[in-house]
Amino acid sequence: MAGGAGGTGEGISTASLAWSIIMASFAAFGGILFGYDTGTIGGVIAMEDWLTTFGTFSTEPIAGAVNNHYLAANNKSLVVSILSAGTFFGALLAFPLGDMVGRKWGLVSACVIFCLGVGLQLDVHWATFVVGRVIAGVGVGAVSCLVPMYQSECSPKSIRGLIVGLYQLAITIGALLATIVLNATKNQHSHSAWRTPIAIQFAWAFILGGGMMLLPESPRYLLYKDNLPAARKALSRLMTRPEDSPEVEAEIAEISLALEAERQLANNSYIDCFRNTANRNSFRTWTGILLQGFQQLTGINFIIYYGTTFFLSAGITNAFIVSIIVSVVNTCMTIVGVQLIDRVGRRRLLLIGALGMCVCEFIIAIVGVTAGKTTGSGAKVNIPAQRVLIAFVCFYIAFFATSWGPVAWVITGEIFPLAIRAKGMSLSTASNWLWNFGIGYATPYLVDPSTTGPTGIKTAHLAVKVFFIWGATCASCFFFAYFFIAETKGLSLEQIDLLYRESTIIGSNKYRQKMLAENETFAHHESDKADDEKSHV
Template identity: 25%
Template sequence: MFGHLKLRKTFNRSLFTTVMLIAVSQFNFGFDQQGFNSTQAMDAFERQFGWYNPQKKVYYLESWWLSLFAGLPYIGFGIGILIGSSVSKRFGRRMCMFSMSVWSCIATTVIMTSKSRDQILAARILAYIYIGMELAVVPIYQSEITPQCARGFVVGTYQLSLAVGGLVVNVVARGTGSLNSSAAYLIPYGLFYLVPLIVIAGIWFVPESPRWLAMQGRNEEALIALTRLREGKFTEDEIAAEMAHVRAGIDREVEKGKFKDMFHGKQMTKRTMSVIGVNFFMQATGSIFASVYGAIFVKQLGFINPFTVTIITSIINIFMCLCAMVLLDKMGRRNVIFFGGSIQTAGLFAMGGLGLTQNPSVPVKSAIVAMMIVMTTGFTLGWAPTSHVLSAEIPSMRLRDITYRTASVVNIAMQFTIAFTLPYLLNAPYANLGSKVGLIFGSIGFLSLVFVYLCVPECKGRTLEEIHTLFEMEVPLRKFQKMDLSRMDAHVSSHKQDVETGSDIVVALHVGGKD
């Protein structure tokens, strides 16, 4: 299954440890997203933070407050993207991961001590600053340390870790959901401390991104870091050649890393719009319906335990993430995102069509839930992992941070828009569309497939420097995979002698064998 990735021939202990630590850091996004998705459907949560209906003698959450609770955290998300991208670019990938983890511990303390609606809302906004910083650094860090043959696999762990974190917190919520005290939701929230403490303890024991070091002009340190990530699996000549490719890529670029440079010239504009479009459609196709409101929606249907559905969905998502991680470097980015997006679009249209049924029976309600799971399955296979890979691969090296930051702001703006409007679309006395929202998102899903066909390049098996060259050569996006770049070697050869000299420094320092 993983043979084409050559993992045994690619991963030494240092690279494996670094990838695993970064992957663990992503669990917290799953904890947060699915933790609040599940706990807001708990009776104990509704009693603490909801309103009392004296006629029905039940506590409930107002649609307008759910809208704020799901939408306003993306303000923190956006702030986190800006902070994380700036810290990552100026101080390094490791410092960004360390600082975001410290912040997460502070925000979690505010969550755990919340007693009012205003405090829990403010706490979630603060917590999303961490999530934004994580999104700003993790895919870029992963793409910069991993050989091209496994880059799709490794960056795909972003969505896998989110799914694993979601499964863990959903299982915990399933066990605590019946408790009558605040422990029902506080126990799942307590998981938010675990991951940041692990990252704080371990991040300084893994190498910094060699590409980031090279961009700072710290070439000797970059070679040492790259050697730590490759020794034992690659020869000194291969390490020197990779370092030469990195330096050549940096030297060829004339961009200064300013916002306007992302739209300087036809090819740079094409790269920028590809990344922005991927992030737009990732959220515009409606995944938030299931990830943020899924538990409440299923609870309103009233025929199955919503926590059981969230667990089933999480298990399926993990399996689909594993499939995507393998397929991204085997089938390619375009094929995976098109296949997964087609499944998602079909699920959305089917769910929306079933919602047209008046007074739906239990079988119809079951089919609606099933189609919601199908929609999520397609998203987890297609848009979810592939968007992060493409967003890290397509931008030019000097503009990678600012391009990723800009695209992430678009991503967040769409998440905010959809999360904020969904309660009004779903519930009475507003639009009261229920599952018919699938018809809206399904239509957008169809447009997303057209975008993929026309505007998404195939980056499978390419180094980041080769991708840059393909754009410089103005190769049509649909022909990226077929282009022969063997002539690029001559362009790089002039750098190799300098890097080989640098490799002697590594040997003298006895870096070998010290992961």
């Protein structure tokens, strides 16, 4: 029968559910740091004082120019996307940080790096500002990998989707706070207009770093490092039970057995992530890498990074207010989404979200190129079409916020075996930021009008037609989710290992239901397999 000395398969259960949620979800505050930073730059580059300080002066009228100052497409690409270049390397840095100093102290270190980058962005020299964006990106990249890792390893399995999904909710809250602060400071005629939104980020890093110092280290990491006493103590805090209690001992036994089985198949290198082992390491690694890439290819960061300038080009006079509305929709629907993850399931939400986003983006593109008017300084704006564009952008954001936004982080945090979790998650998160960088850098060249003169830049000037591209990529997201994403709702991390060993992707939900019905654990399965082998001898 299931359970027994090998553990119950319940994940990190606790006598105080509220305390478990508080400890595991506090790390989600890193999402505010992430979301606020990425949400700030889109408004900053549209501010008068920032353009006067860093932009190019032109005597000719140019769309988006403020007091004859504008940001050329190449510089816009650089300043927006360069953060993502830093985050790419920060995500890769999360592996040595997470495995050498731990999930907890890795996050603290990332906050210190981030603060250095923020400080450099307060300078008025272009090179210093750009370097600051890169260094801040390194911190954000490490945080974006380590937070879901810490949450997944410290959460009860029944609400792991909710807790890890809180990271995406925190990202949306951060982006919303950024739009509010930007709207409050945009009319100031001094450097404080853009320095204030940037400097506020010190507070987010201080709260995250200071709070992590008070939380326990991940017990799975401590067992990975063979530090049994510290792991027992951390589990005791997470489960709110005595260190020598049967529940703590059972959980340690379950994690240790799964870890030992993984170590027999891996040698602790990046190459192990791509080995075709019984754990299907290679398939799981490519799933994480492609999943994070497809999340970016939904086009979400086009709205986050360039929403303000896009709405301005569409003839919307108060684009800052519209950006706030979009951020409110993003935040509110993420609240809905994180509650659906453990009820509806990961796989089903991704399928529904991809289909909904695909439809919305094609409608935006079709309306934009027919009834809408998004180019021409003197062109008459079609108000009904403008409202349709705003409405379907909001619908699109709603589908993303309830599906690919939070679910991608949940799946990335739970599909990897413990022995390669830090490496697999660093590769997956690096993929997210690599695509983020590529999309952020290419978008001005795809969307903005060409400019002339000595500093003129030739662009594709797709404007709203870029949504045809996002619609097509969302269609690809649907097929990817169908063929690559297993249903892991309600399973412990060790049970997920068992699912990947024993089930197909298409049949994963049926196998998952069988595991839950029989309360099958990794330890129980291995014990039964050993008994079967003995009986055949």
